[in-house]
Amino acid sequence: MYSFNFRRASNIEDAQQIHQSSSDAVYVAGGMTLIPSLKLRLANPDDVVDLSQIEGLSAISSNDGVVSVGAMARHCEVAATSDIPALASLASRIGDAQVRNRGTIGGSLANNDPSADYPAAVLGLGATIHTNARAIAGDDFFVDLFETALEDGEIITRVDFPIPKRAAYAKFANQASKYAVVGVMVAETDAGVRVGVTGAAACAFRLTSFEEALSANMSASALDGIDVDSSDFNSDLHASAAYRGSLVTVMAKQAVEQLAA
């Protein structure tokens, strides 16, 4: 690890001010990606700004059909909620117990790892991401590999998930890391059927061909014969692009079957 200044922010304005006045600062939420990167000397920031002592960032509440999850809520805390069982189930399957006890929803979304689970929930459930400056529709949030709609220094404060009529998340997990090789959230919402896919491409995306088919017929067989274009999918030692393409259909079908169960 290279040396850096550890700066503990007491509120959001404070955090932003430290970030702005530093030539090279990073925020740390749970640190589940940042800390290993620092330890491997793969990043060398001047200032690490800790968000964990800012009050009011980790509350989870449910009002008027919306579950509001504070950005600093840990995965284990989301896993313990009951209003959206598919979201709780997704959170309970992230990483291992240590990661779930430290990792946060805001950190995961701001990082936008292509294999992270939460992006599938944000897209599949039609969530809205609130920051210190504005509200960003989930559909507009994920831009590219590790790239989001967040401006430099912008901080996620909470994520609002509308409670779906029903939803389910199926993932094919890497056996060592539990990262999603492919994960699919299927949800029947007030705004129609939504399908969010993570792990397959540079960042999570909605699969509209599946959404249309499932709107007409919410059954696994409705997805038979729909071609998933895997030409831009990720290919690595864990799975080829074509294999990921096939997994998208298999995981979507599993999720649909869980909905019916």
Add this chain to the structure above:
Amino acid sequence: MEERGEFVIPAHPQEVWDALQKPDVLKECIDGCEEMTLTEEGMFACVVAIKVGPVKARFTGTVKIEDPNPPHSYFLDVSARGGAAGFGSGRAEVTLTEVAEGTRLNYEVQGTIGGKLAQIGTRLIQSFSRKMTRTFFDRFSRRWVG
């Protein structure tokens, strides 16, 4: 690592060829490129700051143009070192073909990377190299469209 692809650029092959030899054009189009200098005919030295999620590393490297056949094809030999992060080298074949919309550029890359980045980042390398390539040709094509 192997990667191939094609992009259509709205300009004549000779214009594309000329632009691809200019250090300032390359610097402008490569995401994170801090320096690009022509050290001798067909040979560039460069510094590129790479950012992938939490990872930030500065690579210094050389790019050498081999077997140029203007304005049709050439090979690029690239090697780069990024200190603690690792190192990489590769060879790319670039061909330019005149088409109705301008020029079709095809590329085929074979490369290897080593060091820490290679150990922990295998699942990200291909997505990252595609993103870099996409960004490059987006910026490069923009030279000819408003």
